[in-house]
Amino acid sequence: MSILEVKNLKYKYDKYDDSSKYAIDDISFNIDEKDFVAIIGESGSGKSTLISHLNGLYKADSGEIYFKDKNIYSKDFDLTNLRFKCGVVFQYPEYQLFSETVIDDVAFGALKKGLSKDEAYDKSYEVLKLLGIEHLKDETPFNLSGGEKRKVAFAGVFVMNPDILIFDEPDAGLDPTSKVKFYNLIKSLNEKFGTTIIYITHNLDDVIEYANKVIVLKKGKVIKIGAPCDVLTDLKVMNDASLDMPYAAQIYHELTSKGYNIDKRKLKFNEIVESLTRLK
C-alpha cells in the first residue's frame, strides 16, 4: 500500500524570476509502506529540496503530495501530526542539538508528542542503547565529537517512532563501523516495525546492500526509478545522471563482458563473494 505519493511536484527558489530554473521540475513517484528507498543524484540535483517537501516544510509551487491517501496541501490536513509520523533528519543534524544533556535532547520530541516523562525517558534510554551511546546520556551534547553528536540527533528522531524516517546523507561524517551499525539499525527498524525509510546518499554500494528502490535525480527531474540492481547496472542511466557505477555493478559488467553468467539480482557483497568463488 502506498504511504507517500508525489504527483507532478514543481518548486523553484526564485519565484519572481521567470528565467530561474525549477529546483524540482515535475517530479512524480510512489513510495509503499516498508519501502527502503535511496535517492541519488549529483550535487545540486534537487535531492535535499525534494525531501524538504515530504513533511510539508517546503510548499510546492504546483503538484500534490499524498500521505496515506490524504493530500497534505488540503486545508483540513494536520501538518503537525505529519511531522511526528514523518521524521526528517537533515544534513548535519548535530547542529540542531540544544539541551543540556544528551538524554534531555533525545526525550524532547517524545515529550512534545505527549508521552509521560517516565515513558519518554525510558524510551530515550532504549534508543541510546540501540545506537550504542547510552554511556553518554548525562553528558552535554556540546562536548561530543561530530559523529557522536550525529548519533544523538538520530536518537531524537527514532524516539518518536515515526512511520517514515527520512535522512539527508546520514552517513556523511560517520566512521565506517558506525555507518554499518547505523544502516543495520535502520534496516532492522524497517524489517521489524515496517518503518518506511527514505534516504539521500552518495554511497551507491550501500544502496545495493540495503535499499529495495532507488530514485535517480538529475537537474530536478526523476530520470529513473526502480530496483537498485536494475538501475545501478544501467550504463545509460548512470551516464545520464553523471554518476559512477558502484563496484558491484562494475564487477557485474566485467564478468558478463568476459562471458560469465552472473545473476543481476545478486549483487550484495556476500553474494558477489559467493559468485566469484563459484566461478573460480
Place this chain on the structure above:
Amino acid sequence: MQNIQIKNLIVDFDIMNSEGAVTSQKRALDGINLSINEGEFVCILGRNGSGKSTFAKCLNALILPTFGDVLINGMNTKDETKTIEIRKNIGMAFQNPDNQIVASIVEEDIAFGMENLCIDSETMDKRINESLECLGIKDLRYSVTSKLSGGQKQKVSIAGILSMKSKILVLDEPTSMIDKNGRKDLIDRVKRLNKDEKITVILISHYIDEISYADRVIVFNNGKVTMDDTPNNITLRGSELEKYGIMLPYIPKLASALKANGINLKGNEFNVKELCQFLK
C-alpha cells in the same frame, strides 16, 4: 624541510555539567609525535571521536596544546605573536561548510579570506577565477551562497581556502556531501596542487579509497597515532584497521574475502579489472 612538527602533543577538554562547572577532563589527544614534510600528502583515518578534528584544529592554533608543542615552519602555535603568520600558512576547510561561509554571494565569500590578507583587488579577481576554475564551479561565481546544495557549499569553502595560497591545506572531511564523481574530481584537483605547487595536504576522511592519493596514511585511535604507513601497506593490514573502526575499501575487502575462500590473488588489487584477472 620539515614544515609540521608535533612534539608530545596532549590536549585535554573540560567536561562541564549543566551549571557550567568543570566536573572532569577528557583527553582528546594523548602524546602525539609526528613530523610532516613539505609537499607530503597525508591521509588521516580513525573512528568518530578518535581525535582527528582536534588534531586538525591544533595545526592552525584554534586549539592550543595542554602539553607539548606544535611547530608550523618552526613557529610554535603557543606563541601568540605568530598566530596570524601560522594561519596564513595553513588553509583549513571544516566538515560543515555552513560554519565557514560568511558572505551572501560566492565571489564575496571567496574574497573574504584574501581581504583579510590585504591582497589587492586585481589579484583577488584573478585568484577568484583560478580557484573557481580549479574546482569546476565557475558558473557559481555570482550565485547566492544560501541557495547552494551541501556539495556546492563544500566546493565554495575550499575555493576560498585555495585562493589564499596557503602552503599547507588541512581538509577535514571535505567531500562528505559530494557525489562520487565530484569527490574524485575534487581530490584529483587537490592532488594536482600538491604535485605541481608542492602544497602539503592533510586530508581527514572516512572514504578509505581516498588513501590511494596519499603518500602516507596515519590512523588515530583514542587520541593516539596507532598506524603510520604507506597506503599499500595499510591495505594489507585489514584486520588491524578493523580494530580501529576502519574498513578496507570495497575492492581490497572483496580481495580479502576471496583469499579467505582459497582464491589465489596477488594482494595489490585496487580496481575491478585487476581483481577479476584471476578468472582468466
